[in-house]
Every structure is written in C-alpha cells, then in structure tokens.
Amino acid sequence: MAHEQTIDLERFEMVRGQTFQHHVHDEHQLAWASTGVVMVDIQDRCWVLPPHLALWIPGGVRHATGALRESVLQGVYLDPATCPLVWTRPTVLAVPPLARHLIGYLAGELPAAGRAHAEAVLLDVLRPAEATVFELPLPVDPRARAAAALLLDDPADRRGLGELGRAVGASERTLLRLFLAETGMTFTQWRTHARLQAALAHLAEGRSVGRVAERVGYATPSAFVAAFRRVTGATPAAYFARSRGVEGETS
Structure with missing residues (x-):
C-alpha cells in the first residue's frame, strides 16, 4: 500500500x-x-x-x-x-x-x-516545551492594547502606567484594571514577561547577558538574571543549555 x-x-x-x-x-x-x-x-x-x-x-x-x-x-x-x-x-x-x-x-x-x-x-x-515565558497574553481593550504595543515595540521603555495612560487616553487605574482582567497578570508582571520574551530573541542570537539586559530595560545584568530565573526557574545560560540538551551551564 x-x-x-x-x-x-x-x-x-x-x-x-x-x-x-x-x-x-x-x-x-x-x-x-x-x-x-x-x-x-x-x-x-x-x-x-x-x-x-x-x-x-x-x-x-x-x-x-x-x-x-x-x-x-x-x-x-x-x-x-x-x-x-x-x-x-x-x-x-x-x-x-x-x-x-x-x-x-x-x-x-x-x-x-x-x-x-x-x-x-x-x-x-x-x-x-517546559518553559512558560514564551507565551504572552495580550489585553483586548484598545487602550490597554495600545499601551502593550508601545512596550512590545520598545521593551526598554521605562514609562510608568500614568505616562503610558496619557499616551493612550486612559487613566492609570483603568490600565491597572484592564491588564489584570484581560491578561491575568498585574501590569508589573506583564511588563516583566514582555521584557523577558524580547530578551529571548537576543539571547538566541548569542548576545551577552549584559547587552541584552540593557536592551530590554534592566538597570543591571544581575537584575535581569534574577527576573529570568524567577520566571523560568533557571539562569539564561542554564535555560538555553537545558533547551538544547546540554548539561552543566550555570552562568
């Protein structure tokens, strides 16, 4: 047959x-x-x-x-x-x-x-895959979606919700409510996940942790590594080693 x-x-x-x-x-x-x-x-x-x-x-x-x-x-x-x-x-x-x-x-x-x-x-x-960082929920409301788009376009954008709200025509309280209701995350949690998701693209190309941390809005490499570990359970090096079936990287 x-x-x-x-x-x-x-x-x-x-x-x-x-x-x-x-x-x-x-x-x-x-x-x-x-x-x-x-x-x-x-x-x-x-x-x-x-x-x-x-x-x-x-x-x-x-x-x-x-x-x-x-x-x-x-x-x-x-x-x-x-x-x-x-x-x-x-x-x-x-x-x-x-x-x-x-x-x-x-x-x-x-x-x-x-x-x-x-x-x-x-x-x-x-x-x-075991990792959870790759899926990023997006808000549906046009104002919250516009704020999310600003941060996805520039993960290093350090504006708080008040400034973002003025840019998209919504109050800080409204954006806080929308992000939690429509993504299941607080705004701070969502921004962290968005930054880490953006970081993955740079890390996959072999850029240094220090350079990636700066490009996605972290003041220091150690702050970036700590956030990455909180979300994925591993440092960037250990995460990529595990994903490729390599043992023992710890930096």
Missing part, C-alpha cells in the same frame, strides 16, 4: 520586520525558524520563537507570523485526517536536534518508505 503523506513543508526566507498577516490554514501547522527568530500572533496571545522552539497551530486557527530578525521560517503542514498529534490549542514545542535534521531530510526527494519512517520519527519526538 502506498504511503499517504502526512507532512508537507515550505521554506520562507524572511527579512527583519516581514510579516505574513493574519490568515488561516485547513492543515495543522508547525511554525519553526531554522535560523533567526519569529513571532506568532494569535488573537490574544503572542509567542517569540528562537530556533529551539516551534509553535503548533491547529488547523483553522487564525494567526500572523513575523520575523524579528532575518530568518528562515519552515512551515511544516500536517493533514488533520492522517496526523496522529491531537493538540487542540496553540502549543509551544521543543525542537531537538533530531527533529531539526528530520525536517531538513523531509524537505528533500525521498522514497515512500523512507518518508514514512522519517515522518513517524518526527511526530514521535515532538513534545511540548
């Missing part, structure tokens, strides 16, 4: 700032940047994805994808009728080295038996 192909792949070379505006696929999609860093925006959430992570997007879910750096986006499309994976919500997946090699292998011309085996192994090794 001929193998019924489960996976199709497309490769997109993207320049910094390039975006695929909101759209929908019938197929499930795995959005993964083999190089660079991409952001995926789905309704009230956004995710920053360095190369060791991908986002599972169920078929029928409206999403937008943009490149934060010059990137190569690999679109891995899976037929819902034949795909054995059953995640029904957007899910961050770890992309270990074996999965990266398999995606590259499947992009080539393969005999049916070899493709069937590679697809089965790829689907078997995909697992949800």
Whole structure:
C-alpha cells in the first residue's frame, strides 16, 4: 500500500520586520525558524520563537507570523485526517536536534518508505516545551492594547502606567484594571514577561547577558538574571543549555 503523506513543508526566507498577516490554514501547522527568530500572533496571545522552539497551530486557527530578525521560517503542514498529534490549542514545542535534521531530510526527494519512517520519527519526538515565558497574553481593550504595543515595540521603555495612560487616553487605574482582567497578570508582571520574551530573541542570537539586559530595560545584568530565573526557574545560560540538551551551564 502506498504511503499517504502526512507532512508537507515550505521554506520562507524572511527579512527583519516581514510579516505574513493574519490568515488561516485547513492543515495543522508547525511554525519553526531554522535560523533567526519569529513571532506568532494569535488573537490574544503572542509567542517569540528562537530556533529551539516551534509553535503548533491547529488547523483553522487564525494567526500572523513575523520575523524579528532575518530568518528562515519552515512551515511544516500536517493533514488533520492522517496526523496522529491531537493538540487542540496553540502549543509551544521543543525542537531537538533530531527533529531539526528530520525536517531538513523531509524537505528533500525521498522514497515512500523512507518518508514514512522519517515522518513517524518526527511526530514521535515532538513534545511540548517546559518553559512558560514564551507565551504572552495580550489585553483586548484598545487602550490597554495600545499601551502593550508601545512596550512590545520598545521593551526598554521605562514609562510608568500614568505616562503610558496619557499616551493612550486612559487613566492609570483603568490600565491597572484592564491588564489584570484581560491578561491575568498585574501590569508589573506583564511588563516583566514582555521584557523577558524580547530578551529571548537576543539571547538566541548569542548576545551577552549584559547587552541584552540593557536592551530590554534592566538597570543591571544581575537584575535581569534574577527576573529570568524567577520566571523560568533557571539562569539564561542554564535555560538555553537545558533547551538544547546540554548539561552543566550555570552562568
């Protein structure tokens, strides 16, 4: 019996700032940047994805994808009728080295038996990532969303809620209420997560902790590392070592 192909792949070379505006696929999609860093925006959430992570997007879910750096986006499309994976919500997946090699292998011309085996192994090794920092809830109210957009555009922006409120036409009290009600976080917690999410893109490119801390609004590297550890349970070096299956980094 001929193998019924489960996976199709497309490769997109993207320049910094390039975006695929909101759209929908019938197929499930795995959005993964083999190089660079991409952001995926789905309704009230956004995710920053360095190369060791991908986002599972169920078929029928409206999403937008943009490149934060010059990137190569690999679109891995899976037929819902034949795909054995059953995640029904957007899910961050770890992309270990074996999965990266398999995606590259499947992009080539393969005999049916070899493709069937590679697809089965790829689907078997995909697992949800342990980290929680990559998913950032976004407020829905236009005023709070505008304030969030200012901070996402410039994570080092040090303006407090009062100043941000004047910029977007809302009081400090209103923004406090909206962030808590619509994101489940206090504004301070949300800003911390937004800064750490922005930091991931820089860290994934190998920039120093000191430089990254400054670019995302921390006064000192130690303050940045402490915030990163509070959210992820690890220092930046240990986190990236763990995500890539490397042991023992502690700095």
